[in-house]
Amino acid sequence: MCRHLAYLGPPRTLAVLLLEPEHGLLAQSYAPADMRGGGTINADGFGAGWYPASGADPVRVRSAKPLWADTSFAALAGATSSGAVLGAVRSATVGMPVVETAAAPFTDGRWLFSHNGVVRGWPGSLASAAAAVPVTDLLTLDAPTDSAALWALVRARLRAGDDPAEVLATTCERVERDAPGSRLNLLLTDGSTVWATAWWHALAVRTGGDHTTVASEPTHAFPDWIPVPDRHLVVARPGGHDLHPI
Numbered sequence: 489m490c491r492h493l494a495y496l497g498p499p500r501t502l503a504v505l506l507l508e509p510e511h512g513l514l515a516q517s518y519a520p521a522d523m524r525g526g527g528t529i530n531a532d533g534f535g536a537g538w539y540p541a542s543g544a545d546p547v548r549v550r551s552a553k554p555l556w557a558d559t560s561f562a563a564l565a566g567a568t569s570s571g572a573v574l575g576a577v578r579s580a581t582v583g584m585p586v587v588e589t590a591a592a593p594f595t596d597g598r599w600l601f602s603h604n605g606v607v608r609g610w611p612g613s614l615a616s617a618a619a620a621v622p623v624t625d626l627l628t629l630d631a632p633t634d635s636a637a638l639w640a641l642v643r644a645r646l647r648a649g650d651d652p653a654e655v656l657a658t659t660c661e662r663v664e665r666d667a668p669g670s671r672l673n674l675l676l677t678d679g680s681t682v683w684a685t686a687w688w689h690a691l692a693v694r695t696g697g698d699h700t701t702v703a704s705e706p707t708h709a710f711p712d713w714i715p716v717p718d719r720h721l722v723v724a725r726p727g728g729h730d731l732h733p734i
């Protein structure tokens with residue numbers, strides 16, 4: 489299973505947010521602490537998306553390399569600041585390809601999206617839900633993976649103007665119905681709000697007066713990380729977050 493993180497707050501470099509914390513995404517790529525039986529390390533690629541100060545749509549970089557092996561990203565991360573960042577490291581599910589385009593975040597306009605988990609019985613189990621997605625979207629999936637297919641389901645509803653919290657919660661319910669036992673930690677941001685689900689996998693949130701971080705695993709030993717209970721949705725903004733049962 490992968491690990492992911494979203495941050496909203498005062499601008500920080502990607503290095504400060506993702507690479508330097510004692511248990512940041514870099515550490516979680518080679519020494520994750522709470523994988524719950526879903527793989528051992530997250531070496532099958534990584535990605536980061538961030539919102540530039542200009543207000544433009546997010547910039548996204550991805551790679552099929554382990555995060556620790558990409559010196560170009562380390563250099564970029566030290567020189568790039570943002571107040572809204574989503575990062576992910578990937579552990580490919582057996583049978584799914586290790587390619588750059590399978591790494592999160594997936595993006596569309598203002599949106600950045602990541603999935604940490606697995607859809608049981610994919611692809612057949614998703615076929616019924618995917619019938620509601622435009623065929624062109626299915627023909628142009630980023631990669632033949634469960635996560636890219638989940639993004640197509642979510643993106644179609646976001647494009648239709650549906651409420652993001654509702655979209656994530658009902659996507660979990662629908663996929664669980666069709667693919668019982670799936671792990672569906674979904675993470676979505678538009679640069680102002682973070683929506684995330686905990687569905688049979690680790691998730692924690694830490695919010696202060698001017699910042700919030702939602703992450704698979706706490707990045708520091710601060711005491712104010714709150715574990716997100718299973719089958720809950722967290723809606724987080726700098727200064728506050730809410731937890732809702734799904």
Ligand code: GLN
Pocket residue numbers: 489490491578579580581582584590603604605606607633634635
């Ligand atoms: N199952 C997905 C993939 O292989 C998600 C990554 C993960 O959480 N292992 O791409």
